[in-house]
Amino acid sequence: MTFFTIIVRGLQRRPVRTGLTLVGISIGIAAVVALVGISRGFEASWATGMKVRGTDIVVSNMGSALAPKPFSATVRDRIAKLPQVADACAIYADLTSVEDASMMVVSAREWGGFSWHNLKLISGRMPHDAMEPAVVLGQTAAEVLKKKVGDPLQLETKELTVTGIVDGGAMVENGSVILSLALFQNITGNEGRINVIDIRAAPGLTEDEMKHLCEQINTTAPEARAMVAGEHLGNSQAFRFISAMSWGTSLLAVIVGVLGVMNTMLMTVFERKQEICILLAIGWKPGRVIRMILWESALLGFLGGIVGVVLGTLAVKVLETLPAIHGMLEPDFNAGLMAVAVALAVIVGVLSGLYPAWRSSRLTPSLAMQG
Amino acid sequence: MKLLLTPFCLALLAVSAHAGEPATDLAAKLGSMQQDGASLVRLKMDVRGTTKFTLQLQIKQRRTSTTTEIVYQVLWPKERAGEAVLLRKTGDQAATGAVFTPPNKVSMLDSSQMKEALLGSDLSYADGVENFFIWKQQAIVGTEMVNRVSCDILESKPGRSQRSSYSSVRTWVDRRRDVPLRIEKYLSSGQLVRRIDTTRVATNDKNQSVPANLTVSDIRHGSTTDLNGASVKHAVNFSDREFTPAGFMEVVPARSAAE
Numbered sequence: 001m002t003f004f005t006i007i008v009r010g011l012q013r014r015p016v017r018t019g020l021t022l023v024g025i026s027i028g029i030a031a032v033v034a035l036v037g038i039s040r041g042f043e044a045s046w047a048t049g050m051k052v053r054g055t056d057i058v059v060s061n062m063g064s065a066l067a068p069k070p071f072s073a074t075v076r077d078r079i080a081k082l083p084q085v086a087d088a089c090a091i092y093a094d095l096t097s098v099e100d101a102s103m104m105v106v107s108a109r110e111w112g113g114f115s116w117h118n119l120k121l122i123s124g125r126m127p128h129d130a131m132e133p134a135v136v137l138g139q140t141a142a143e144v145l146k147k148k149v150g151d152p153l154q155l156e157t158k159e160l161t162v163t164g165i166v167d168g169g170a171m172v173e174n175g176s177v178i179l180s181l182a183l184f185q186n187i188t189g190n191e192g193r194i195n196v197i198d199i200r201a202a203p204g205l206t207e208d209e210m211k212h213l214c215e216q217i218n219t220t221a222p223e224a225r226a227m228v229a230g231e232h233l234g235n236s237q238a239f240r241f242i243s244a245m246s247w248g249t250s251l252l253a254v255i256v257g258v259l260g261v262m263n264t265m266l267m268t269v270f271e272r273k274q275e276i277c278i279l280l281a282i283g284w285k286p287g288r289v290i291r292m293i294l295w296e297s298a299l300l301g302f303l304g305g306i307v308g309v310v311l312g313t314l315a316v317k318v319l320e321t322l323p324a325i326h327g328m329l330e331p332d333f334n335a336g337l338m339a340v341a342v343a344l345a346v347i348v349g350v351l352s353g354l355y356p357a358w359r360s361s362r363l364t365p366s367l368a369m370q371g
Numbered sequence: 372m373k374l375l376l377t378p379f380c381l382a383l384l385a386v387s388a389h390a391g392e393p394a395t396d397l398a399a400k401l402g403s404m405q406q407d408g409a410s411l412v413r414l415k416m417d418v419r420g421t422t423k424f425t426l427q428l429q430i431k432q433r434r435t436s437t438t439t440e441i442v443y444q445v446l447w448p449k450e451r452a453g454e455a456v457l458l459r460k461t462g463d464q465a466a467t468g469a470v471f472t473p474p475n476k477v478s479m480l481d482s483s484q485m486k487e488a489l490l491g492s493d494l495s496y497a498d499g500v501e502n503f504f505i506w507k508q509q510a511i512v513g514t515e516m517v518n519r520v521s522c523d524i525l526e527s528k529p530g531r532s533q534r535s536s537y538s539s540v541r542t543w544v545d546r547r548r549d550v551p552l553r554i555e556k557y558l559s560s561g562q563l564v565r566r567i568d569t570t571r572v573a574t575n576d577k578n579q580s581v582p583a584n585l586t587v588s589d590i591r592h593g594s595t596t597d598l599n600g601a602s603v604k605h606a607v608n609f610s611d612r613e614f615t616p617a618g619f620m621e622v623v624p625a626r627s628a629a630e
Contacts, residue, residue, distance in 0.1 A: 069576075096601040097415040099447050100425045154427065154447040156413070157624045189411075189607075189624035 007295045010268060017264055022304045024260035028253035029308025029345050033337065034316050035246035041332035043243075049172035050198075050229035052118045057199035057214055061224045067095050068195040071223040076110075076197050078220050084202045084213050089113030091196040092184055098177060099154055101144050105176040106155070108184030115198050119178065124149035124164030130180040136164040138174035145177075153177070158187040171330040199226070254348055257304065261352035265297050269356045273363060281365035293357035294350055301349020305342035312341070394509040397525055397544070401551075402504030406434040409609050411625040413601040418492050420594030426451065426490060431609055431625060437462055439500050440614040443490060444622050456489060457619040458500040463532045466500045469616045477616055486536050493565070493589040493596040495536070498556075503527040503540045517543045517552040537564070548572065548580040563590050575603050 011018045050058060059079060060068035073090055080088040092108040109115045111130035119126075119136065127134040135153055137145065142165045147153060151162045155177065168174050185191045201213055210228055217226035269276070276289055316331045412430040417423075427447035433440045438461045445454040453473040458480075460466040465482035472478075480487075485497040507530030511523050522543035529535045538559035543552050554567040566588045573583035583600040607625040612618035 094602070096413065097427065097599060099427065100415075102415060102599055152449070154449070154452070157429065157446060157622050159449070159452075187624055189604075189626040191626070 003292070004295075007292060007299060010272070010292070010296050011300060013272075014268075017267070018300065021260050021264040021300060022307060025257040025301060025304025025345055025348065026308040026311050028250070028255075028257035028348070029305050029341050030312035030315060031253035032250040032344065033309050033312025033333070033341050034319075034331075035250050037312065037316060037331040037333050037337055038329060039243050039246040040334075040337065041330045044332045045171040045330040047229065049168070049170040052169035052173065053115050053198060054118065054200055055115070055198040055229045056201040056205075056210060057217065057226050058229050059197040059199060059217060059221065059224045059226045060195060067093060068224075070190065070193040070195040073192050073194045075221045075223055076194065079197060079199065079217055082213070082216055082220060084205065084209070084216070085199055086202045087114050087200040089115040089198040090181055090194045091115060091198060092181055092188075092190060092194050093196050099145060104141060104144070105172060106184070107173075107176045107178050108181040109178065111180045111182060113181075113198075114200060116178075118173070119166040119168055122165045122167055124162070126164055127180060130182040131186070132163075132180075133158060133160045133183065134163040135160045135177055135179040136166050137162055138168050138176045138178065139165055140171070140174040141177055144175070155179070155184075156187050197224070254344065257345075258348050258352045261297055261300055261304075261349055262355060264300070265293060265353050265356035266359070268296065269293065269360045276360050277363050277365050280363065286361040289360050289363075290357040293360050294353045297349040297353025297356070298346050299349070301345040301347070301352070302342065304349070305345025308345060309338050309341050394511045394525060397511065397523075398504045398506075398509035398527060401525075401542075401544075402502055403436070405502055405504060406436050406439075408435070408605065409433045409607045411604045411607045413603075415597075415599040415601060416490070416492055417597040417599070418594075419596065420493065420589075420592065422491070424448075424491070428490075429622065431607075431613060433609060433614065439502065441499055442614060442619045443499070444619070445490065446622065453620070453622060454490065455619045455622075456496065456499075457614065457616060458496055459614070460500045460502075463534070465534050466497060468496060468500075469619070471616075471620045473620075477620070479616075482534065493587045493592075493594055495565075497536055498565070498587075501535060503529070503535070503537070506530060506533055506535075506540075512541070515543060517545075520545045520547075520552060522546070522552055550580050550582060552582075565589060570597075573600070576605055 059075070061071060062068050070092070076088050076090040079085060090110040090113065094106045094108075095103055096106055098104040098106070116126070122139060124136070126136060135155065137147055137153075142148065142162070145153065147162050149162055149164060152159050153162050154160075160179070160183075166173075166178070168176065168178075181194065185193065199217070201210060205213065214226040214228060279289060280286070313333055316329065316333075320329050410432050412432070414428050414430070416426045416428055418425070425448070426445050429444045429446055431442040431444070439459070441458045443456040443458075445451045453471070455471040456468060457471075458466060458468040466485050467482065468480035468485075470478045470480060480496060485500075486495050488494070489496050489499055504527060506527045508528035510526050512526045513524045515522055515524055522545050525542045525544060527540045527542070528538065536558075537556045539557045541555045541557070543554070544550070545552050550569065550572050552569045555563055556565040557563055568586045568588070569582040569584070570586050571582070571584035572580050575581045585598040587596040587598065589595070604625065609625060610618070613621075613623075
């Protein structure tokens with residue numbers, strides 16, 4: 001019988017208890033995978049949205065609200081005059097309820113601006129001009145709102161017509177209601193106001209030059225803050241809060257997992273006291289007994305991690321199918337996250353086994369005689 | 372400028388308080404925060420009674436220390452678009468109002484009709500316009516947890532000159548964030564009529580924490596109405612005409628005041 005066989009048999013001795021402990025760890029790890037995956041996916045999908053629009057720098061004023069705060073549209077012209085700015089597109093982006101959908105991204109874009117160029121028509125047509133009472137819908141937005149080309153869409157105080165369904169190349173774009181900035185400003189009473197500017201930098205700028213350009217923009221337009229595309233979401237207090245909540249909730253779930261494994265391993269040590277004492281009596285060193293307990297708890301953590309990764313991924317897949325959030329999730333389940341989750345589970349297992357292992361090392365061969 | 376029903380919610384709920392303040396001071400603070408000038412609110416209303424329906428609403432409000440004027444306008448669905456309710460209350464006088472049903476029907480509301488349902492929801496007209504924080508009797512009657520948050524309970528009762536269909540209103544205020552998390556409205560018999568729970572708190576365009584989503588429960592009928600705030604805009608320019616029976620029939624966007 002090998003050392004590893006002893007470890008596996010130790011776990012198989014009480015299959016129900018081992019199984020329940022595995023479930024405990026798995027739920028904790030599933031929470032980590034699901035919540036962090038959703039949170040990272042949200043950030044990644046915004047970055048992808050920026051990339052497909054060809055945006056290098058985003059100028060906005062992200063506070064604690066979900067949508068950026070508005071500022072004067074004249075900021076766009078001031079920024080566009082900077083030498084290293086190749087192009088600028090003013091946007092008014094809002095998160096609002098539209099008809100019976102609770103939350104939709106409404107993206108009002110400067111007519112003719114480069115932020116329209118990535119939109120590929122799937123059906124219908126683009127609006128004819130800046131003031132045509134028309135919108136185009138990302139394909140997911142069209143599904144959520146149950147709209148097709150030619151249907152009316154009530155946006156704020158105005159009934160508009162859906163003239164086209166588009167593929168924007170990213171989840172955020174496909175989940176958006178897209179229209180002309182001038183039209184949106186008119187129907188919402190926000191003339192002369194915008195809350196985002198997409199910037200295209202001059203070709204060939206290095207990362208440092210891009211950051212320097214952000215500083216220049218911040219000096220030119222103190223009303224808002226320029227960030228390299230993809231990093232801007234991290235500047236949002238709301239997103240940071242969501243991200244912290246994800247990790248906080250995950251941490252709680254992991255703590256529950258730690259306690260579960262610790263309880264199981266302690267019970268194992270108590271129940272196998274006689275066996276451990278005999279192992280000591282036949283020459284096992286206390287250090288080897290400690291390693292055995294730690295390996296058992298690490299194995300428990302590893303298996304819990306694997307099951308947790310699968311459970312977390314499945315849970316999010318199920319969530320994605322729910323009508324209320326269909327099209328709003330694009331989780332980022334990359335290999336790195338999976339590896340971190342499994343490693344976390346193993347660490348949880350080892351940490352949970354430390355105390356039971358220490359208890360086992362205090363046993364003496366003579367205790368085996370006491371039964 | 373996201374999701375906040377601030378002024379609207381404050382008519383239903385309350386805001387702000389600091390530990391150790393007497394009830395009258397707390398009520399005065401809540402009352403003054405409710406009277407926050409001209410604002411525009413957009414919200415989605417989901418009514419879940421015997422008949423279920425959803426409305427998108429635009430709410431125009433002008434609230435001063437003496438007068439409250441509110442216009443509710445239905446933006447969606449199409450078959451109800453244009454329906455509007457105008458409510459007005461000055462000082463201790465009884466609230467009055469008017470209801471517009473397209474294409475051209477205008478019905479005046481007198482004070483006896485203020486108990487009726489606002490646009491078919493579980494709110495009454497009075498709930499929209501009544502400010503119970505200016506009532507004569509205010510008392511902090513206890514502390515209780517609401518959704519794991521410790522809240523002070525402020526009890527408001529109308530004075531003799533103040534008309535209301537309720538004999539008392541209790542407000543559970545989260546003292547840390549200055550956000551009301553629950554309101555209960557009682558009849559003189561002591562019967563609970565209406566409960567309003569805050570289901571989501573958000574930050575408004577003034578960087579204040581305010582209720583963004585509410586659930587209104589009609590205890591007697593067992594029905595509920597969910598109010599989901601979409602946006603709020605303060606310092607809005609309204610014309611006087613928009614708050615008249617002639618003007619509240621027109622659905623127009625509100626312009627921000629010059630900055």
